[in-house]
Amino acid sequence: MKESISKSKNGAGIIIISLLAFGAILSKNKECLLIPAFIITLIFLFGILTRRSSWSKPYFTSKYNIFVAKIRHREEFDFPKHLLFEKLVEIMPEAGFKIRKANEDMGDIFATTSLTWFSWGENIYISLQEVNGKTTLDFCSACLFQFSSWGKNESNYDNFMDEFEKSLII
Amino acid sequence: MPIIVNLDIMLARRKMSLTELSQRLDISIVNLSILKQSKSKAIRFSTLEAICKVLDCQPGEILEYKNDS
Numbered sequence: 001m002k003e004s005i006s007k008s009k010n011g012a013g014i015i016i017i018s019l020l021a022f023g024a025i026l027s028k029n030k031e032c033l034l035i036p037a038f039i040i041t042l043i044f045l046f047g048i049l050t051r052r053s054s055w056s057k058p059y060f061t062s063k064y065n066i067f068v069a070k071i072r073h074r075e076e077f078d079f080p081k082h083l084l085f086e087k088l089v090e091i092m093p094e095a096g097f098k099i100r101k102a103n104e105d106m107g108d109i110f111a112t113t114s115l116t117w118f119s120w121g122e123n124i125y126i127s128l129q130e131v132n133g134k135t136t137l138d139f140c141s142a143c144l145f146q147f148s149s150w151g152k153n154e155s156n157y158d159n160f161m162d163e164f165e166k167s168l169i170i
Numbered sequence: 171m172p173i174i175v176n177l178d179i180m181l182a183r184r185k186m187s188l189t190e191l192s193q194r195l196d197i198s199i200v201n202l203s204i205l206k207q208s209k210s211k212a213i214r215f216s217t218l219e220a221i222c223k224v225l226d227c228q229p230g231e232i233l234e235y236k237n238d239s
Contacts, residue, residue: 168211
């Protein structure tokens with residue numbers, strides 16, 4: 001199995017928001033505080049409203065979206081695609097994910113996690129592609145509206161892989 | 171992997187389908203397919219015992235060691 005990890009770089013987002021906040025605080029006109037607050041609230045509400053829609057995948061997984069902390073992993077499995085798909089659907093609830101949409105033909109699984117003290121909940125996107133009898137799995141865990149996932153994205157992936165490994169003991 | 175699972179051979183000998191075995195063992199078809207294709211990491215003694223009981227065979231008929239070299 002090969003593995004590649006990528007984490008979104010949300011430093012730019014933190015800097016932008018910090019500059020806006022400092023600018024607003026230092027400014028004599030306190031009303032300008034409302035503008036960034038309004039924009040942030042709008043983005044947050046947009047995230048909440050579109051969270052469970054499968055069409056919002058490009059928004060949550062985009063590397064240009066600085067408001068969403070996300071991680072991506074790629075694994076290669078020596079499994080046929082349909083078998084891996086069935087197995088993943090079986091283990092997802094045990095890993096703490098709620099499946100919202102699963103399309104076997106496309107090899108896509110969309111799941112969500114529930115709200116916790118550290119996160120508004122994450123969206124989990126899994127896509128499978130079969131090449132030469134081996135299946136490549138792309139895993140993406142994206143927070144709803146956070147610059148940092150406080151380790152939730154990483155723990156989602158760890159839980160997912162732990163459950164998968166455990167499920168191979170029959 | 172040098173351990174080969176001969177579940178498909180035993181099923182053919184007993185003229186039993188994977189679905190029927192799955193129902194009799196109460197194990198999902200996905201798990202049995204993984205086992206049959208030797209993709210599993212390990213097999214529990216309880217699973218092996220149940221398979222041997224249903225297929226009326228010995229563990230050695232299900233599992234086989236083949237040296238790769």
